[in-house]
Amino acid sequence: MMQTLTLPAPAKLNLFLHITGRRADGYHLLQTLFVFLDFADEITLTVRSDGAIRRPAGADNVPEAEDLTVRAARLLQEVTGCPLGADIQVLKRIPMGGGLGGGSSDAASVLQGLNRLWQCHLDENALAALGLRLGADVPVFVRGHAAWAEGVGEQLTPVVLPNSWYVVIHPKVHVPTAELFSSPHLTRDSPAITLATFHGGAGLNAFQPVVEKRYPEVAEAINWLSRYSTAKLTGSGSCLFAPVSSKQEGEKILKSLPNKWFGFVAEGANISPLHQKLAIMPTLYN
Ligand SMILES: C[C@](O)(CO)[C@H](O)COP(=O)(O)OP(=O)(O)OC[C@H]1O[C@@H](n2ccc(N)nc2=O)[C@H](O)[C@@H]1O
Ligand SMILES: Nc1ncnc2c1ncn2[C@@H]1O[C@H](COP(=O)(O)OP(=O)(O)OP(=O)(O)O)[C@@H](O)[C@H]1O
Secondary structure (H helix, E strand, O other), X not given: OOOEEEEEEEEEEEEEEEXXXXXXXXXEEEEEEEEEEEEEEEEEEEEEOOOOXXXXXXXXXXXXXXXXXXXXXXXXXXXXXXXOEEEEEEEOOOOOOOOOOHHHHHHHHXXXXXXXXXXXXXXHHHHHXXXXXXXXXXXXXXXXXXXXXXXXXXXXXXXXXXXXXXXXXXXXXXXXXXXXXXXXXXXXXXXXXXXXXXXXXXXXXXXXXXXHHHOHHHHHHHHHHHOOOOOEEOOOOOOEEEEEOOHHHXXXXXXXXXXXXXXXXXXXXXXOHHHHHHHOOOHHHX
């Protein structure tokens, strides 16, 4: 039986994000387009026979019990009654709280990985439903296909997007998602758009005007990146991105990035790097 598995947990971008309404429970109805990046955290899972879930290495400042990887493992244990445990090592590369979905992606990789290591045999629908209990962004990472999303982000329609490279910038500012969703200044009644109108140039990030106003550092970074290409916020920020024609063009732009910010170039992926890896694993574990 396989005992250890190392899996990527990729970042995502929201290529646009509109808020179209609000549910009775306060959650917002969205339209968004998710694409994955070939820029990822790395999760190493090792089976424990004593049933304990431990996180020997992981995100700084995130207490073990609150880590989405630990919560994902405990949830899977709870619903399947699996007597096995796991050590979960998380090598963080994705800036935290930046709208790149790192925590959600880590959780999805744990669900997919432990489902195999523990041989729980939950199908993808069951894993996505478990993921949704951990966060609105988890299901898309569980499913692993670029997607048009509606509802709170869980109604996913797979799409194939043209290949693209992106410059991503983290202005080193933490923007709390829940605080932004509660802003009175958010546009909450955007008319619904379609993939065709997105490709025709429609699609903004509803959080962007509010974030630019509250966080001048983010506005400054957006202005800087806009000199080179169309810059937009991803998720609720604070990271921003812009499409570029090649890796080289992206690297050239980053050469003049002010030191105070962090940036990287990454390629968009229709199939998540997690699923690319799962697809080449021995069929016994697929
Ligand atoms: C902004 C996005 O990243 C876009 O992909 C997601 O919608 C946010 O997903 P997430 O970080 O997984 O968010 P969650 O942990 O589920 O929710 C954090 C908080 O944001 C608010 N929230 C979240 C999602 C949503 N559709 N409506 C909301 O109002 C809720 O107050 C919630 O308590
Ligand atoms: N494994 C983890 N990695 C990162 N953050 C985690 C993890 N587990 C819990 N968290 C908590 O989740 C918060 C949000 O982290 P994350 O990196 O997913 O944000 P994000 O990229 O803004 O996500 P989103 O786009 O879903 O809003 C962090 O500030 C942290 O407190």
